Amino acid sequence: MIETERLRLICPAGPDFDAAGAFLLPSSPKFLDNDPDDEAIWWSVATIIGHWHLRGYGMFAVTSRESEELYGLVGPWFPRGWPEPELSWNLTEDAVGRGIAQEAARAVLDWLFVERHWPTVISLVDPDNEPSVRLVERLGARREGMFCHPRAGDFRIWRHMPRTHAGRKLMEGFA
Template sequence: MSSKVPRIETERLILRRMSFDDWPDYVSMLASKRSAHMGGPYDAEGAWAMFCRDAAQWDFFSVGALMIDEKSTGHCVGQVGINFGPPFPEYELGWLVYPDAEGKGYAFEAATALSDWAFNARGLPTLVSYIAPENDRSLVLANRLGAVLDQNAARPDPDDLVFRHPKG
C-alpha cells in the first residue's frame, strides 16, 4: 500500500514529509537523555532504524511521521507521527519536540492537526498514545488533547499507560 504523505498547515506550523536534512537534529535528540521515555538513549544505528521506520510507514500503512516546522522561521522544532506495524497493537499518535521548542504548545498544535487528519482524511477508527508512567510532560499533553486512560488496551510495553484519543 503506498500513500501520499500529507502536508498539514496550522496557524503556526507546517507538518511535512521527513527528509535526510532532518537527520542531524533527530539523531542528536535520540542520543540524548530526553529520549529515555522512547526506549533511548540510542546510538546512531538505533536512531537510524527509527528514522527509517518513521519514514517507511507511509508506504506500508499510509501513516507515519511528519516533521514540525515553524511557519515564521522554517526551523524544524520536532516530529509528530502515527505509528503502526508489528510493534504497535493499535495506531499510535506520538510526538517529540526538540529542547529549544519545549513549552510553546507546538506538540499540542501538531498532535491536534495530525489526529484531525487521521480521523477525517485517513478514516482511522481510533488512536492511542503509549506513554511511560514517568513521562510527565506527555501525560499532561495526552490529557490536554482529551485522551482518556484505557486500562484494558493492549500495549507494546507492559509498563506503558495507554491513552485513547477522542474522534475530533
C-alpha cells in the same frame, strides 16, 4: 502536508523534505531515541520513512512555518507488536513547553479523523512522563489499561476520539 497557525507538518518520506539533512547531519538536533549514536539515528530515520511506505501514513516532521526550524516528529505510528495505531510525538528540547506538541497533535488528530476516517487512535505514554500525561489530558484522551511491550516497557493507553466542533461531531456515525 498539514499546516497550522505556526506549524508545517511534512511527510519525511516525500520529495518536499530533506530527511537526511534534517536528521542525519552532525548539526541536526539529536532527539530521535535520545541516542547520540549516528548509526542508531540512521536506523530510526529509515524506520520512520519506511513506515510511510509500508502503512501509507506515519510521523510528520514538524517545522516552523516562519523559520523552517525542525521541532521534531508527531503523527500516527503502528510498528509491529503495537496493540493498535498510536498518535506519537518526539520533540526537540527547543520545542518543549511552547505548545508545539499540542498544536501539532491536534492537527494530526483532525487529519486522522476527518481525512483518513479513523474512528479512534491511542497514545501510549509512560506513566512517569508527566509532560506527556498532561498533553494527552489536554487533548481530551481518556485513560485506559496498560500495554506491556517486552522491549519498550510499560505504557498507559490513552484513547483519542473525534472532537466536537460547535456542538456537533466532526464526522457522522461516532458515538
